[in-house]
Amino acid sequence: MNKEKNILEQFESISSIEPSAEWNDKLMQKLNRSQRTSGNSSSKKLVLFATVVLLAVNLFSLSDKLKSDNEQQSREKLKNIANEFLISTSSSKY
Amino acid sequence: MTEPELLAQLKAGNKTAFAELVYEYQLKVINICYRFLLNKADAEDIAQEVFIEVHQSIKQFRGDSALSTWIYRIATTKSLDEIKKQNRQKRITSIGELLGIEQIANWVAAKERPDKTLEEKEGLSLLMKALNKLPESQRIALTLSKVEGYNNTKVAEIMETTLTAVDSLIYRAKQNLKSFLIK
Numbered sequence: 001m002n003k004e005k006n007i008l009e010q011f012e013s014i015s016s017i018e019p020s021a022e023w024n025d026k027l028m029q030k031l032n033r034s035q036r037t038s039g040n041s042s043s044k045k046l047v048l049f050a051t052v053v054l055l056a057v058n059l060f061s062l063s064d065k066l067k068s069d070n071e072q073q074s075r076e077k078l079k080n081i082a083n084e085f086l087i088s089t090s091s092s093k094y
Numbered sequence: 095m096t097e098p099e100l101l102a103q104l105k106a107g108n109k110t111a112f113a114e115l116v117y118e119y120q121l122k123v124i125n126i127c128y129r130f131l132l133n134k135a136d137a138e139d140i141a142q143e144v145f146i147e148v149h150q151s152i153k154q155f156r157g158d159s160a161l162s163t164w165i166y167r168i169a170t171t172k173s174l175d176e177i178k179k180q181n182r183q184k185r186i187t188s189i190g191e192l193l194g195i196e197q198i199a200n201w202v203a204a205k206e207r208p209d210k211t212l213e214e215k216e217g218l219s220l221l222m223k224a225l226n227k228l229p230e231s232q233r234i235a236l237t238l239s240k241v242e243g244y245n246n247t248k249v250a251e252i253m254e255t256t257l258t259a260v261d262s263l264i265y266r267a268k269q270n271l272k273s274f275l276i277k
Contacts, residue, residue: 007217007224007275016125016242017134019141023124027116027142034146 097161104152116145119162122241123169129237130173132218140176144169159251166252170234181226224274232267235260 095103095114103111123144128137147168155164225233231253238249239260250260 007221008271010217011221012240014129014132014240016121017128017137019120019124019138020134023120023138023142024116026138027145030142031146031149034150 101152101155101157101161105155112149115148119165120145122162122243123165126166126169126238126241127173127176129241130170131176132222136176136180137173140172141169144172147172159254163248163251166238170238170252174230174234177226220275224271227274228267228270232263232270235263236267236271239264 095111100111100115104115120141124137124141127140127144128134131137131140144165148165155161159167225237228236234253235249238244238252239246246260246264247257250257253260
């Protein structure tokens with residue numbers, strides 16, 4: 001029981017502390033480090049954004065090309081079918 | 095410099111204003127962290143992180159509360175995060191000890207408090223264990239109420255709650271602490 005009382009008293013009576021002499025210097029060092037890191041991270045974000053934009057543009061042009069290729073192919077197929085149909089109709093006349 | 099002036103200067107990235115802010119609040123911030131962490135070196139480290147966070151987020155500070163309240167809230171959150179981190183490390187050590195991995199046990203032993211006597215260490219360890227068992231809100235209310243110069247109104251402001259709630263939290267925290275320590 002005494003021990004518990006002592007522990008509680010210890011908690012109640014914790015006195016204030018003063019920062020150590022090098023505390024401010026360490027803070028400035030950490031601050032400079034964090035600014036460098038955040039600077040790096042914003043340039044990384046910029047590079048990432050540019051990459052995403054380039055990828056999106058490439059994908060868009062690729063899909064556009066595929067689409068026009070498909071249209072071209074379908075047009076040719078239709079042409080072939082029409083040609084065959086014309087041949088067969090003309091041949092049936094004889 | 096008045097608080098709105100200081101705030102405007104801080105938002106503009108003025109280094110002198112930041113130095114003034116650090117000078118004004120460092121003692122209080124270090125002592126809030128110390129009350130939570132019960133270790134000077136850890137308290138100093140976390141207090142530095144608090145000011146780094148303040149520096150990084152000052153532009154987002156909308157002024158809904160006093161600047162001091164906002165800073166002390168950051169100090170409280172950072173201290174609690176550190177406690178959670180330390181508790182995780184302790185769990186890893188226990189597993190390390192169970193598995194007989196000496197390096198892990200040594201690593202944590204090196205982080206223990208070399209500046210305290212064995213009796214003090216035992217007391218602090220018991221106190222930490224008991225505090226860890228408290229619900230977070232009770233722990234915050236009790237700890238902040240013990241920071242020098244704080245009254246329960248200030249604690250209520252930091253915790254964004256009412257004075258009655260803080261009084262009740264502190265009362266229950268004390269009761270719980272006693273029962274945890276007696277067990």
